[in-house]
């Protein structure tokens with residue numbers, strides 16, 4: 001039975017709360033669960049004293065049970081008051097540890113293919129432990145509910161013992177329907193959690209529309225294209241469609257609420273009728289009747305409230321999805337454990353491992369994106385030396401960015417290998433290998449942080465003021481920095497107090513500063529600076545100045561530059577052309593022009609365009 005499997009799983013999840021907190025909580029909840037049983041006993045004792053005709057000693061005899069009843073009321077209140085903050089603390093610790101585990105597992109996975117997998121995205125949504133629907137639960141709420149339920153079970157055993165003391169046959173009469181009642185409710189909760197799980201795909205779709213309709217960056221399109229209402233309709237459509245099965249389950253369970261009630265009545269009514277009949281006919285005493293009346297109902301309560309079962313069911317699903325996600329991520333290899341990064345998943349210090357790499361080779365590398373059929377790279381052979389400026393050119397979709405991602409180890413080649421000084425980088429610790437690279441991606445990220453934090457992201461570790469300033473100088477970002485109201489501390493988001501947004505070109509300079517910070521700081525500088533279209537947003541003068549500075553750096557740090565602007569790359573030491581998934585041309589600009597191949601034709605087109613633009617009459621100007 002799934003429930004019995006989940007129960008120990010949830011109790012184990014209490015671990016991060018710590019033994020002292022768990023023991024305190026268990027003690028409080030257990031004592032609380034004894035309240036109904038003790039109440040039943042005290043009431044029975046009181047009735048036992050009061051039922052016979054009163055004598056001079058009756059008052060004194062009634063005092064102990066009354067005292068116990070008073071203590072029970074007091075203890076019940078004290079328990080409730082103590083349990084709430086203890087449970088809050090336990091939940092927070094467990095959920096905090098869960099989020100940390102997920103964060104490390106995901107960010108520590110070796111490549112990014114796992115993140116592009118839809119099934120993993122669904123699992124990630126399910127395990128993130130931020131309830132927003134009311135149908136999902138967190139490991140913390142489930143584990144705490146399991147503890148409450150366990151204490152309730154212990155309380156139920158005591159209650160059954162008390163019932164058995166008065167009339168043993170009453171135990172199965174009350175217990176069996178009570179257990180069936182709880183089982184039924186638990187099944188409903190599990191089905192609800194499963195229905196929610198199937199709704200997640202649609203919700204991820206809805207998120208795209210939801211995010212776009214409220215985000216400042218997409219806000220431009222939304223207004224200019226007038227698609228606001230349409231987006232909201234799409235979002236609603238996805239949500240309604242995805243949640244239909246869940247809502248129909250909730251609707252069904254609401255309409256079936258009478259059936260658990262039948263189970264409650266099936267247990268309590270015969271028990272109450274039997275003892276009442278016994279009391280009237282004289283076969284049982286009023287004392288027994290009182291004890292049964294009090295203990296019978298408390299048994300239902302002791303077996304756990306519906307909310308407990310609901311949280312246990314939801315959290316059990318979250319935990320099983322967490323295990324599934326971790327397994328799937330592990331299949332793709334890990335950085336932190338398999339990859340050899342720091343045990344806590346942080347980036348390894350730059351000084352670790354082979355210091356400087358001299359030659360990186362793509363050896364017959366082919367690559368097909370997961371879930372697609374045609375290879376993007378098909379037998380690429382390429383040598384990258386770390387004392388040269390190598391330019392990679394090719395038409396749109398030729399596979400240049402893909403080549404960069406393989407170089408960074410974000411994907412594994414489908415066949416062939418990438419080596420660094422003869423060592424397959426797939427066999428190296430991913431963190432160690434990546435610490436030899438500094439990368440500017442074409443689709444770089446604009447973090448809504450301060451300018452300083454945006455650049456410091458280039459390398460984990462204590463900030464290095466000197467490297468920060470040098471990186472800003474070399475990338476050209478220093479000029480932008482001078483105009484920022486709070487310099488390095490200016491938040492780069494209009495949405496933050498005192499924040500500003502940068503132009504596309506200024507962001508590009510900042511992102512280059514981020515990569516250069518990785519090169520300039522640390523004990524061992526990166527061997528290779530990889531820049532995928534780093535100047536696409538820069539004006540010609542800024543681009544030229546930047547290229548000059550990069551040229552000066554190439555003997556210390558090799559540079560791989562992907563660019564469509566052939567006027568920029570012509571000064572590179574070597575240019576390779578990617579075409580049809582292979583390197584089809586390689587040489588200096590002059591050699592490739594002399595070759596008269598595709599590069600020469602591309603260059604001729606750009607040069608012709610440049611000449612035409614310069615000689616064409618300006619609109620509205622002289623002919």
Ligand SMILES: Nc1ncnc2c1ncn2[C@@H]1O[C@H](COP(=O)(O)OP(=O)(O)OP(=O)(O)O)[C@@H](O)[C@H]1O
Pocket residue numbers: 116369370372376394395396397398399400401402403442
């Ligand atoms: N994550 C992905 N999953 C599946 N296919 C992808 C993925 N990323 C890129 N592709 C495909 O791989 C091919 C090569 O893309 P890539 O971005 O490497 O080209 P590129 O040469 O950098 O192009 P551009 O010059 O336009 O930047 C394209 O057909 C693209 O559709």
